[in-house]
Amino acid sequence: MDKRLRIEHEDNANTMGRRAGRNVVGANEPYHYLPYFYSDLFDLGYEAVGELDSRLETVTDWPEPYQKGVVYYLQDGRVRGVLLWSVWDQVGAARELIAEKGPFKAGDLKGRLPKTG
Numbered sequence: 001m002d003k004r005l006r007i008e009h010e011d012n013a014n015t016m017g018r019r020a021g022r023n024v025v026g027a028n029e030p031y032h033y034l035p036y037f038y039s040d041l042f043d044l045g046y047e048a049v050g051e052l053d054s055r056l057e058t059v060t061d062w063p064e065p066y067q068k069g070v071v072y073y074l075q076d077g078r079v080r081g082v083l084l085w086s087v088w089d090q091v092g093a094a095r096e097l098i099a100e101k102g103p104f105k106a107g108d109l110k111g112r113l114p115k116t117g
């Protein structure tokens, strides 16, 4: 992401804790992992990765409006974050998309991640 992020969620706690423990005993490994976070809201759930900042440009892809879909967060044509709303097993693909330099336009992103689940 070319910046530091503070992420107070489970995936980061697990992976950063493990890395910190290894480094305490001398591994000397950098931490570049991009964690995801999740939550469930009654019948709905989401997984999110990267920067979900409402100041960024957003591209929405809702096969079922507000029930199931993907929101892409962009800055200067680059995907900075992905919200997977009731869409599962796509966190790895979202991370790969964030790693791509782009540039992306809205038309490139609609349908980019499968809406499984």
Ligand SMILES: Cc1cc2nc3c(=O)[nH]c(=O)nc-3n(C[C@H](O)[C@H](O)[C@H](O)COP(=O)(O)OP(=O)(O)OC[C@H]3O[C@@H](n4cnc5c(N)ncnc54)[C@H](O)[C@@H]3O)c2cc1C
Pocket (backbone or CB within 6 Å): 007, 008, 009, 010, 011, 013, 017, 036, 037, 038, 039, 040
């Ligand atoms: C209500 C709630 C809901 C959440 N929901 C989600 C969610 O849906 N998805 C998600 O990704 N994350 C969620 N989180 C966040 C996630 O639980 C935390 O980010 C994660 O547990 C942080 O892990 P940690 O190991 O860094 O800290 P903690 O889990 O807080 O562990 C710190 C431990 O250190 C112990 N401790 C503190 N001080 C000392 C001391 N001086 N000596 C010895 N031990 C000490 C504490 O007792 C505690 O056991 C939620 C958190 C809360 C509170």
